[in-house]
Amino acid sequence: MASDLAHDEHDVPEGEAEAEAGDREVVLRARGITVAFGKQTVLKDLDLDLYRGEVLGFVGGSGTGKSVLMRTILRLTPKVSGTIEVFGKDIDALGDSERRQIERRWGVLFQMGALFSSLTVKQNIQMPMREHLKLSPRLMDELAKLKIDLVGLPANAADKFPSELSGGMVKRAALARALALDPEILFLDEPTSGLDPIGAADFDDLIASLRETLGLTVYMVTHDLDSLYSICDRIAVLGEKRVLVAGTLDDMLAFDHPWVKSYFRGVRGSRLFRGIGKGPGRKG
Numbered sequence: 001m002a003s004d005l006a007h008d009e010h011d012v013p014e015g016e017a018e019a020e021a022g023d024r025e026v027v028l029r030a031r032g033i034t035v036a037f038g039k040q041t042v043l044k045d046l047d048l049d050l051y052r053g054e055v056l057g058f059v060g061g062s063g064t065g066k067s068v069l070m071r072t073i074l075r076l077t078p079k080v081s082g083t084i085e086v087f088g089k090d091i092d093a094l095g096d097s098e099r100r101q102i103e104r105r106w107g108v109l110f111q112m113g114a115l116f117s118s119l120t121v122k123q124n125i126q127m128p129m130r131e132h133l134k135l136s137p138r139l140m141d142e143l144a145k146l147k148i149d150l151v152g153l154p155a156n157a158a159d160k161f162p163s164e165l166s167g168g169m170v171k172r173a174a175l176a177r178a179l180a181l182d183p184e185i186l187f188l189d190e191p192t193s194g195l196d197p198i199g200a201a202d203f204d205d206l207i208a209s210l211r212e213t214l215g216l217t218v219y220m221v222t223h224d225l226d227s228l229y230s231i232c233d234r235i236a237v238l239g240e241k242r243v244l245v246a247g248t249l250d251d252m253l254a255f256d257h258p259w260v261k262s263y264f265r266g267v268r269g270s271r272l273f274r275g276i277g278k279g280p281g282r283k284g
């Protein structure tokens, strides 16, 4: 890792590729994260950085703790130790109102969408607005309409219930809810799981265009090699309770670790990444 005399040894995450150092703004900095459930330690002394404006793909074997890490960052799962700074602030050190201010600046799309089934799409989108803002019903309706349009849903989806939507539409509706407060960081937990390849590619395109138009930073847990290839600027691999390596697709292909090798250089990976020498983030 590039040495920066201003950094102490815990400032640069282990396994991070050298090219990724420099002076990019870190919007999320996790250091020394340990999470355990009873005697089972899921994450141990884990470090990770998320840079402003990037799409970071987060991968790892099943059960390695990808969702646990995301939930820990969001303060939905308690940690044993470690610090998480978001926009330069240690979120555990903040008072309630300051923390809510930070939470307003991120949006979350949980696995399977997690919409409230008894609420319409419009009401789901308006939930975070009701929680965090004081807006008139008319303005909330206008905003919900805008979000519905933004994610490519037809206007008449507003009054539908989740059970009346296709899988792809549920994901889009959940994305519209995640965007309700105009977040700067978008957390996505396996956004393309359960979608057919065309639906998944469309969803990837949508994320890429939102990142472009809204200047979002995206943290995306995924198993989808196509997503890693088409929209991620950087990839982080979780294994052995920590981030094994973080960097470009080239860095992944060069990294000597059994799981990383079999994931990126296995049959599917080899087909997708054949002849690669330019790293991810390439469009088309």
Ligand SMILES: Nc1ncnc2c1ncn2[C@@H]1O[C@H](COP(=O)(O)OP(=O)(O)OP(=O)(O)O)[C@@H](O)[C@H]1O
Pocket: 037, 042, 060, 061, 062, 063, 064, 065, 066, 067, 068, 069
């Ligand atoms: N609330 C909980 N209580 C106890 N154990 C938990 C809890 N949440 C997660 N775990 C355990 O933590 C480990 C990591 O789970 P996690 O869901 O983060 O894996 P993952 O990497 O997201 O897996 P997948 O790719 O299959 O979704 C698993 O062994 C899981 O059983």
